[in-house]
Amino acid sequence: MGPVVAFNEMRKPDGTVRAGYDQIARWLEAAPPDVLASRKAEAELFFRRIGITFNVYGDAQGTERLIPFDIIPRVLAANEWDLLARGLEQRVNALNAFIGDVYNSREIIRAGVVPEDLVLRNPAFQPEMTRVEPPGGIYVHIAGIDVVRVDAETFYVLEDNARTPSGVSYMLENREAMMRLLPELFGQLRIAPIDNYPDNLLKTLRSVAPRAASGDPNVVLLTPGPFNSAYYEHSFLADKMGVELVEGRDLFVRENIVYMRTTQGPQRVDVIYRRVDDEFLDPMAFNPSSVLGVPGLLSAYKAGNVTISNAIGTGVCDDKAIYSYMPEIVKFYGGSEPILKNVPTWRCRETDSLKHVLANLDELVVKEVNGSGGYGMLVGPHASKEELSEFGAKLKARPDNFIAQPTLALSTVPCYVDGGIAPRHVDLRPYVLSGADRVRIVPGGLTRVALKNGSLVVNSSQGGGTKDTWVVDA
Numbered sequence: 001m002g003p004v005v006a007f008n009e010m011r012k013p014d015g016t017v018r019a020g021y022d023q024i025a026r027w028l029e030a031a032p033p034d035v036l037a038s039r040k041a042e043a044e045l046f047f048r049r050i051g052i053t054f055n056v057y058g059d060a061q062g063t064e065r066l067i068p069f070d071i072i073p074r075v076l077a078a079n080e081w082d083l084l085a086r087g088l089e090q091r092v093n094a095l096n097a098f099i100g101d102v103y104n105s106r107e108i109i110r111a112g113v114v115p116e117d118l119v120l121r122n123p124a125f126q127p128e129m130t131r132v133e134p135p136g137g138i139y140v141h142i143a144g145i146d147v148v149r150v151d152a153e154t155f156y157v158l159e160d161n162a163r164t165p166s167g168v169s170y171m172l173e174n175r176e177a178m179m180r181l182l183p184e185l186f187g188q189l190r191i192a193p194i195d196n197y198p199d200n201l202l203k204t205l206r207s208v209a210p211r212a213a214s215g216d217p218n219v220v221l222l223t224p225g226p227f228n229s230a231y232y233e234h235s236f237l238a239d240k241m242g243v244e245l246v247e248g249r250d251l252f253v254r255e256n257i258v259y260m261r262t263t264q265g266p267q268r269v270d271v272i273y274r275r276v277d278d279e280f281l282d283p284m285a286f287n288p289s290s291v292l293g294v295p296g297l298l299s300a301y302k303a304g305n306v307t308i309s310n311a312i313g314t315g316v317c318d319d320k321a322i323y324s325y326m327p328e329i330v331k332f333y334g335g336s337e338p339i340l341k342n343v344p345t346w347r348c349r350e351t352d353s354l355k356h357v358l359a360n361l362d363e364l365v366v367k368e369v370n371g372s373g374g375y376g377m378l379v380g381p382h383a384s385k386e387e388l389s390e391f392g393a394k395l396k397a398r399p400d401n402f403i404a405q406p407t408l409a410l411s412t413v414p415c416y417v418d419g420g421i422a423p424r425h426v427d428l429r430p431y432v433l434s435g436a437d438r439v440r441i442v443p444g445g446l447t448r449v450a451l452k453n454g455s456l457v458v459n460s461s462q463g464g465g466t467k468d469t470w471v472v473d474a
Helices: 022-030 033-050 078-102 116-120 168-181 197-207 231-241 297-302 326-334 351-359 385-397
Strands: 069-077 142-149 155-161 219-222 244-246 251-254 257-260 271-274 307-309 364-368 402-406 412-417 420-429 431-434 439-441 446-449 465-472
Touching (some): 069 446, 078 155, 078 439, 078 465, 168 197, 168 446, 168 465, 197 271, 197 439, 251 297, 297 307, 351 402, 412 446
Parallel strands (some): 069 465, 219 244, 219 271
Antiparallel strands (some): 142 155, 142 420, 251 257
């Protein structure tokens, strides 16, 4: 099978510039190389000064790193974004319906659409959530949906992130950096703003406060603490929303009501935007050794006295085996075909699929169903014979633990690398906010870029970087 040519988002096959990229192309042609180099250096200085870093767990050096930032923006025309936004809202509505169903009547299982064992044996399935109805019936208040593009009209969803999706601080800081570095471009284009995301997030969280909450619900952001890899984002969002950043020890439960310790005495908490995993939220209900959570929190939640965002147990739909059923899930709850397609997926738990995957391992991408961050996966075309053999053995031993997909030629955008401009593969993580009042989506999202030449892995932990995403009137 010959190499698949990646879709170039900036230029058509005949070399002409696509809608939305006209001004970018002219700017790149006119900008001397030393100007691009100096802007790149300014960007790095900006991010280093504000301290936006991340940790890689297991890194022997244990050092904090800057996520590489590319100064050439990624552009989407307004009509392209409109299509994406409609598809994202449809998909997240289906995710919420699915989670509500599997913790209640389980109609989708009884209908034979999704196998029961994939849900009940899912490590992220929380039996404690059975018959628990959150305010407004909304489980996923903040979703990060990873999307890739393969041609002018086709976007695929690569992954659903419904637990504690991260990266939105990079989206906002990338825009801040670009406004400082390239003010001349901002003056030439009508770029949709994204700086209202924290306000929209706060509105969303307040809209799902318990009925007993006052007219001005008290929202807090619960963080595992400063040693967490995403702590910068936690403090950033709390600051932007104007809410308290708390750790588990700052909260306590009395008579099924959550309170925050303050110098003025206990203050009732109505909504907790948690960035702590389910397992550590309540040592009385989950991991008894956890010091990150709040004893009694689950009881207060079940009593309807506090909203936890995202809800406990939402990770059941992050599973990549469940992902493979998303087209059916969307149709089951919404009654229409999905606007955004899934990447074709083989479920290795099925005998015929496993045979196909083993026979074509060198052409496929194989992923652990509960894996994330680019870990535990095989990119067949880039793997050695030894790696293919080792992964084949893993597949045969635990086929139910893996899915496989074709090696997509992710679209490319121009990036400034190694002193020159070259195409690199990208994905996109838009953020969808679902409140009791409405769904809110800021135009754009976080573009992640595989900065290594030829690489398809965009994760920061695997050497990827980010860039600003502009939705423009073409």
